[in-house]
Amino acid sequence: MIQSHQNVLTNPYEYQGNHSFLLEYMDKCKKGEIIIGHELKIQLDKLLDYFEDDEIKIEFDDAQKRMHFIENECRHFEAPFSGQPFLLDLFQKAFIEAIYIFKIYDDEAGRYVRLHQDVLFLVARKNGKTPLISAICLSEWFCGEMGTKILCSSNDYEQAGLMLEAINAMREESKTLSKVTRSNIKGIFFGNPKKPKKRGKFSYQNKGHIKKISAKTGAKEGKNIKVGAVDEVHELADNTSIMPIRQALSTQDEPLFIELTTEGVVNDGYLDGRLKEARQALHGEIDRPRWLIWMYTQDSESEVWQDEKSWHKSNPGMGTIKKKSFLRKMIEEAQTSKSMRVYVMSKDFNIKQNNATAWLTPDDIKNEETFDIEMFRNKFGIGGVDLSKTGDLASARMILLDPDTNKKYTIQKYFIPESKLETLTKEDLNKYKEWIREGFMEVSPGNENDFSLVTKFYLDLYKNYGIRPYKVGYDKWSALYWVKEMEEFGFECQKVSQEYGSMSEAMRLVEADLKSNLLVYNDNPVDKYCFENTALEMNSKMEMRPIKVQGQDNKKIDGAVTNIIAYKVYIDNRNEFMQLARR
Structure with a gap:
C-alpha cells in the first residue's frame, strides 16, 4: 500500500512550495477516492520514497512548463472534444510529473539529469493514451532544448502516422505554434516559410524535427534522436524495431523513450517479455531505477464481472474520457461471445488472454x-x-x-x-x-x-x-x-x-x-x-x-x-x- 511520510502528512499536496499533482494523486489513491490496481500502487510507493531520498533532487520546473504548454497551446482534434483545450486530468498530470520532477546526478554529464529515461505506459483503449503522449512529445519539442528530434514509431506505418497526425493536428490548432513551424510528408519542422531568414529557436535555424517510422521501415540505424515514442507495443512480434530506436537515443544526456500500449493478443510477442521484465522490476527482482512503469491493470478477471468500480483500475479516464456505458455494453457482449470476451478483456481491461482457451463452450x-x-x-x-x-x-x-x-x-x-x-x-x-x-x-x-x-x-x-x-x-x-x-x-x-x-x-x-x-x-x-x-x-x-x-x-x-x-x-x-x- 502507499505509505504516508512525515513531510507529506503536513500538507499532502505541497512540496518545497510547489503544488504536486503527483502527491495529490497518491493521496487520493491512498484514501480510496481514486481506485487503482496493485501494480500501480507499487510504482507509486517507489516514487513516494524518492521524496525522502537524499540522492534524488526534486525539481518541478520542467513538468510545470510542459503541463502549462499542453493546457494552453494544445487542443483536441477529434470528436467529441474537437477544438477544446487539452485540459489534463489528475492522473495525466501525475504521470507527467513522475516523468520530469525526479533528478539524479550524472557523473558523465557532470550535472543533474532526469531520473526516468524509459517509460512504459499501459492503459486500456480509449483512455486518451495516444493524444496524451502526442501532447507530451509536442511539449518536449517546444519546451526542450534546441535541435530536439522526435521519432514516432509503431508496428506499421499507418499506426505510427496516428501519433504524428495527433501531434500535427495539435500544432495546427494553435496559431502560436503553427506560425513558427511547418509540416510536409516527411514530418514536422521548425521555421515559418514566410520568414525563412528569421533566427532563433523557432526558425529554420533549429534543425529539430518530428518524424514517424514503423517496424516495417528499413534503415532505422544511424538516427540521432532525443525522444522515441512507440505506440501499440502489443503488436510487435520482437524487439527488432525497438532496439534501433533505443540505440539512436544513446548520445543524449536526457533521452526519453516512451512505450505506450494496451494489453495485446499477440502471443509470445515483444510486450509479453517487456511486461515480465516490468513486473520483475516492480517487485525488486531486477534493478531498473531509470524505468518508470506506469501500468493501469486489474487485479483479477473476476472483479471485472463482479464490481464496476474496479473498472477504474484499467480505465483511469472513465467518466471524463471514456464512458462507463460503453464498458457496460462491451461486458454484455463479452458474456455471450467468446471472441468478444478475448478482445474486451485484453483491450478494455488489460487482462492478457491465452490462445489456449477454446473457441466454443x-x-x-x-x-x-x-x-x-x-x-x-x-x-x-x-x-x-x-x-x-x-x-x-x-x-x-x-x-x-x-x-x-x-x-x-x-x-x-x-x-x-x-x-x-x-x-x-x-x-x-x-x-x-x-x-x-x-x-x-x-x-x-x-x-x-x-x-x-x-x-x-x-x-x-x-x-x-x-x-x-x-x-x-x-x-x-x-x-x-x-x-x-x-x-x-x-x-x-x-x-x-x-x-x-x-x-x-x-x-x-x-x-x-x-x-x-x-x-x-x-x-x-x-x-x-x-x-x-x-x-x-x-x-x-x-x-x-x-x-x-x-x-x-x-x-x-x-x-x-x-x-x-x-x-x-x-x-x-x-x-x-x-x-x-x-x-
Missing part, C-alpha cells in the same frame, strides 16, 4: 438434432474443403439452407491416409476406427490423402440426391490439381485464405449460428471433436481465425475449418445463393 457445440438428407433432394448447397496430403485430416462439407427457418444443415465426410492410423495413440486409434466403421471417415490407401475421394463426395451427392454445390470453398494449400478436377465435372470453386481478414466474419457467424442452434451438423462426432479442439487467435483489429489449442498439436480442427470456409463462401455469395435455395 460445450453448450455451444452440443446440438443433437439430426435430419434426413432427402429433405434437400435437388437443392443447391455450398461446399467447403480443407485438404491435407499427409498430416491433418482432409475434410469435405456441403452446407444446405432452409430459407424458411434460416437453419443451415451440413453433410460432411473426413479422409485420412492409411499410414497415419499407425501413428495414432491407442485412444485415438480406437476412436478413428469407430468413425471409419460408422462411415464418417474414409481411408485413403498409402501415405497420402487421395483428393479424388473428395471429388467423389460431391459427385455422389449430385448423382444420388441431385444436390449440387453452387460453389466450393477451398484453401490454396495442395489444391491446384484438385480444383482442376472439380472444374472438369462442372463444379465452381472459390479460394478462401485462412487468414484473419478472410476467416473473421465467417468464424463469428459460425459461432453465432451454433449458439442459436441454427447450424445442424447431424450430431456428427468428428465435427464435435474438431469444434472442441479449435481455439481462436485475434489480431489488434479484432479479426479472428481458427487455430489449434496451444499444446494440442495432435488434435484436429479440420471440420471446424471447413465450416468456416463454407460460411465464407456463403457470406460472399449470400444473395445469389438465397435465390437458389428458395427454388
Whole structure:
C-alpha cells in the first residue's frame, strides 16, 4: 500500500512550495477516492520514497512548463472534444510529473539529469493514451532544448502516422505554434516559410524535427534522436524495431523513450517479455531505477464481472474520457461471445488472454438434432474443403439452407491416409476406427490423402440426391490439381485464405449460428471433436481465425475449418445463393 511520510502528512499536496499533482494523486489513491490496481500502487510507493531520498533532487520546473504548454497551446482534434483545450486530468498530470520532477546526478554529464529515461505506459483503449503522449512529445519539442528530434514509431506505418497526425493536428490548432513551424510528408519542422531568414529557436535555424517510422521501415540505424515514442507495443512480434530506436537515443544526456500500449493478443510477442521484465522490476527482482512503469491493470478477471468500480483500475479516464456505458455494453457482449470476451478483456481491461482457451463452450457445440438428407433432394448447397496430403485430416462439407427457418444443415465426410492410423495413440486409434466403421471417415490407401475421394463426395451427392454445390470453398494449400478436377465435372470453386481478414466474419457467424442452434451438423462426432479442439487467435483489429489449442498439436480442427470456409463462401455469395435455395 502507499505509505504516508512525515513531510507529506503536513500538507499532502505541497512540496518545497510547489503544488504536486503527483502527491495529490497518491493521496487520493491512498484514501480510496481514486481506485487503482496493485501494480500501480507499487510504482507509486517507489516514487513516494524518492521524496525522502537524499540522492534524488526534486525539481518541478520542467513538468510545470510542459503541463502549462499542453493546457494552453494544445487542443483536441477529434470528436467529441474537437477544438477544446487539452485540459489534463489528475492522473495525466501525475504521470507527467513522475516523468520530469525526479533528478539524479550524472557523473558523465557532470550535472543533474532526469531520473526516468524509459517509460512504459499501459492503459486500456480509449483512455486518451495516444493524444496524451502526442501532447507530451509536442511539449518536449517546444519546451526542450534546441535541435530536439522526435521519432514516432509503431508496428506499421499507418499506426505510427496516428501519433504524428495527433501531434500535427495539435500544432495546427494553435496559431502560436503553427506560425513558427511547418509540416510536409516527411514530418514536422521548425521555421515559418514566410520568414525563412528569421533566427532563433523557432526558425529554420533549429534543425529539430518530428518524424514517424514503423517496424516495417528499413534503415532505422544511424538516427540521432532525443525522444522515441512507440505506440501499440502489443503488436510487435520482437524487439527488432525497438532496439534501433533505443540505440539512436544513446548520445543524449536526457533521452526519453516512451512505450505506450494496451494489453495485446499477440502471443509470445515483444510486450509479453517487456511486461515480465516490468513486473520483475516492480517487485525488486531486477534493478531498473531509470524505468518508470506506469501500468493501469486489474487485479483479477473476476472483479471485472463482479464490481464496476474496479473498472477504474484499467480505465483511469472513465467518466471524463471514456464512458462507463460503453464498458457496460462491451461486458454484455463479452458474456455471450467468446471472441468478444478475448478482445474486451485484453483491450478494455488489460487482462492478457491465452490462445489456449477454446473457441466454443460445450453448450455451444452440443446440438443433437439430426435430419434426413432427402429433405434437400435437388437443392443447391455450398461446399467447403480443407485438404491435407499427409498430416491433418482432409475434410469435405456441403452446407444446405432452409430459407424458411434460416437453419443451415451440413453433410460432411473426413479422409485420412492409411499410414497415419499407425501413428495414432491407442485412444485415438480406437476412436478413428469407430468413425471409419460408422462411415464418417474414409481411408485413403498409402501415405497420402487421395483428393479424388473428395471429388467423389460431391459427385455422389449430385448423382444420388441431385444436390449440387453452387460453389466450393477451398484453401490454396495442395489444391491446384484438385480444383482442376472439380472444374472438369462442372463444379465452381472459390479460394478462401485462412487468414484473419478472410476467416473473421465467417468464424463469428459460425459461432453465432451454433449458439442459436441454427447450424445442424447431424450430431456428427468428428465435427464435435474438431469444434472442441479449435481455439481462436485475434489480431489488434479484432479479426479472428481458427487455430489449434496451444499444446494440442495432435488434435484436429479440420471440420471446424471447413465450416468456416463454407460460411465464407456463403457470406460472399449470400444473395445469389438465397435465390437458389428458395427454388
